[in-house]
Amino acid sequence: MTATTINPRPVEGSSFFNTLDTFLLEEDADRFKDIHQSFVATGGLGATIASLTHTPTSLTAYPGGHFITETGSITYPDDATHIWVICHKDTTTAITDWTRESGTHYLFRNTGSGSKPTPPTDSTILMKVTTASGSITNVDDHRTQNPHPYQLVAGNDSAAIQAAIDALPVSGGRVLLAGQTYSIDANVTGKSNITIEGVGPSTILMLEGGASALTGLTFTGTLGTAVNLTANSLIGDITIAVAGGDESGFTASGYAHFLDTPGDRQTVKVVSTASGVITVNDPIAVDFTTANTATIAPMTPVSNFSIRNLTLDGNNNTGTNSNLIKCTHIVNATIENIWCKGTTGSAIRPQIGYNCRINNIILDDCGSSGQSDIQMGLSNSIIDNIQSSQPSGFGPQMNGSAYCNVSNMTSVGAAGRSLKFDRCDWNNFVNLQAHNPEAGSTGISVSTGSDNNSFTNCLVVNAPTFAYWIQAASSNNKFFNCRAIGSGSKDILFDTNSDDNQFWGFNGDTPILVSSGSNNIVQRWNGTTLEYMSFDDSAAAGPIESLKRVSTTAADNDILGKRTFEGRTDTSNEVTYAEIQSAIIDATNATRTGDMEFYTLQSAVRTLEMWLNGGLIISNATGSGKGVGSINMKTELYRQGTQVITARQTGWAATTGVEIRTNFGDASLSDTSQALRALIVDLKTHGVIGA
Structure with a gap:
């Protein structure tokens, strides 16, 4: 061929x-230009200077598919407003209307027009230059840059990695790390649109020395000037009111960050701004109020970057609070396939982020007392497969996070709280596990005003204190099919004004306690029985159920359900309280036709009352000579519409004489009188008639 x-x-x-x-x-x-247009790999851009001659940064380019490098200088004509500069494949070819800088790949042309000219064959445009009064006064970048740039790190330390990052163009690219150990003795600062990528666990970034707060990799955006809200922004709102003109610092398709004095926060994407109103893409997750001095600030993020396929090791760093990856004010970031070990601070710390992805993270012996081994404060992000082993402080923690999907997060042997969620709202947590935390530690902690989250298929094993700790005014959280095994104190603790939390299908084997809070509900499996428990520190409503018949055929003895209701019992000052309310609904016109209540309410004495349509019909309350255990019926008793028992008929005087309760037969008058007396006595004894 x-x-x-x-x-x-x-x-x-x-x-x-x-x-x-x-x-x-x-x-x-x-062949190359059949695949790619002409582009600049690096360099080729000059700076303004008080001279007509400058040296562009070292150029590597592919004009017409040809590989060239250039380090020469260019001298421009004075007082020219539109000097276009190109690089060409060779250093000698004359090109009509273009002036070559002798011996270089550079040519220029003063077109007198701001319209970008068509570059000659086998060349690519670099910049447009303006000169005046003997100086280069302006340089506009017009480079077409490498669509797939990358830098191989030439060295094994922080400086080498930083140099590779800095060499990438603004459009970004990849920093490639080999399967070796890199010594990190200074912070490495990343930027937007780049990927830092190793080959797997054998690519090791080793933090060195005794510097405190050393960070292996740092990505940091900025917040602009915060402005005060002029009206409350409540859960579900998408418009934010600020003073007229204050919205000018925000831009459509940009990003913004909420904060208030209690510490609630949320990062949002801006849709539009006008006349003191900022419209955002995502509903407000928590009430931001003027009373709490809520503010919103424009955010200039570092964005569209990735860190992947690395080991980060802090065992050689003896400083405190060092991080392996620290990212703040970030958008569209990915951190994945990372193994962290031995750091004194949070190994990975992405904060104030939007639309990020954190997945496949292994943490081994990271953090310190009061420090989580990974701490995340993100909005609208995906977090998956976080495996924490033997953290020296808390296990994985999320704070100030909203609208995140979190799955497959596991903590083993934490010295503090195994999994901690502070100021988290409207997140979805699935398959969380906490195993064998150390003495005094908890399993899953939901705290500090964390509201409206859902937890599904979670498991806590051998928590020394509480398996699930709902505290610090955390409300409206729902737990589905969660389990606790071997809890040292309580399976669940509702604490510090935490209200309206619900556990459905919970499976545990130790008691549940409410320290402070109301309307908390637990539906728990006890063997084969499904129990409903309402935990309150006040006489508030318990679980509300709607049992509906859906059969199209009427049937007697149609049992919709069977429930056992138990009152609360504390170890001291025993108070038993349980109330059942039933609303009778007319299915034809969907109207309430009656109410029936059963309840007990009395200190140290169990009582029963039954009410119908607001009227007491049965009671065993003490008083009026009735003892505990008796039943006091307040109304008539009917059988199939016929009254059989009503109020006692009175006026009967005491009887005298002998009573007989034999067969009448042909009894004498005396026998009849004695039998009648016995009947009266029995009717009075049963309370049907009386004096």
Whole structure:
């Protein structure tokens, strides 16, 4: 088979090798430009200067597919407003209307127009330059940059990694790390649109020395000037009121960050701004009020970056509060396939972020007392497969997070709270597990005003204190099919004004306690029985259920459900309180036709009352000579519409004489009188008649 070429193949002769060199260069270039347009890999941009001559940064480019480098200088004509600069594949070819800087790949042309000219064949445009009064006064970047740039790190330390990052263009690219150990003795600062990528666990970034607060990799955006809200922004709102003109610092498709004095926060995407109103893409997750000095600030994030396939090791760093990855004010960030070990602070700390992805993270012996091994404060993000082992402080923690989907997060052997969620709202947590935390530690902690979250299929094993701790005014959280095994104190603790939390299908084997809070409900499996428990520190409503018949055929003895209701019992000052309310609904017109209540309410004495439509019909309350255990019926008793028992008939005097309760037969008058007396006595004894 004959090979196909773009250019004529060289033929044998005295000039064969020169012809072959030309052929190979042109053939390679022509094939390359079939795939890519001409572009600049790095450099080729000058700066303003008080001179007409400057030296652009070292250039690497592919004009017309040809690989070139250039380090020369350019001298421009004075008082020219539109000097266009190109680089060409060679250093000699004359090109009509363009002036070549002798011996270089640079050519320029003063077109007198701001319209970008079409570059000549085998060249690419670099910049537009303006000169005046002997100076270069302006330089506009017009480079087409590498669509797939990358930098191989040439070295094994912080400086080498930083140099590779800095060498990438504004459009970004990849920093590639080999399967070796890199010594990190200074912070490495990243930027937008880049990927820092190793080959797997063998790519190790080792934090060195005794510097405190050392960070392996840092990505940091900025917040602009915060403005005060002029009206409350409540849960579900998408418009935020600020003073007229204050919205000018915000831009459509930009980002903003809420904060108030209690510490609630949320990062949002801006849709539009006008006349003191900022409209955002995402509903407000928590009430931001003027009373709490709520503010909103524009955010300039570092964005569209990735960190992947690395090991980060802090065992050689003896400082305190050092992080391996620290990211603040970030958007569209990905951190994945990372193994962290031995750091004194939070190994990974992404904060004030939006639309990020954190997944496949392994944490081994990270953090310190009061420090989580990974701490995340994100909005509208995905977090998956976080595995924490033997954290020296808390296990994984989220704070100030909203609208995140979190799954497959596990903590083993934490010295503090195994999994901690502070000021988290409207997040969805699935398959969380906490195993064998150390003495005095808890399993899953939901605290500090964390509201409206859902937890599904969670498991806590051998928590020394509480498996699930709902505290610090955390409300309206729902737990589905969660389980606790071997809790040292309580399976669940509702604490510090935490209200309206619900556990459905909970499975545990130790008691549940409410320290402070109301309307907390637990539906728990006890063997094969499903129990409903309402936990309150006040006489508030318990679980509300609607049992509906859906059969199309009427049937007697249609049992919709069977429930056992138990009152609360504390170890001291025993108070038993349980109330059942039933609303009778007319299915034809969907109206309430009656109410029936059963309840007990009395200190140290169990009582029963039954009410119908607001009227007491049965009671065993003490008083009026009735003892505990008696039943006091307040109304008539009917059988199939016929009254059989009503109020006692009175006026009967005490009887005298002998009573007989034999068969009447042909009894004498005396026998009849004695039998009648016995009947009266029995009716009075049963309370049907009386004095």
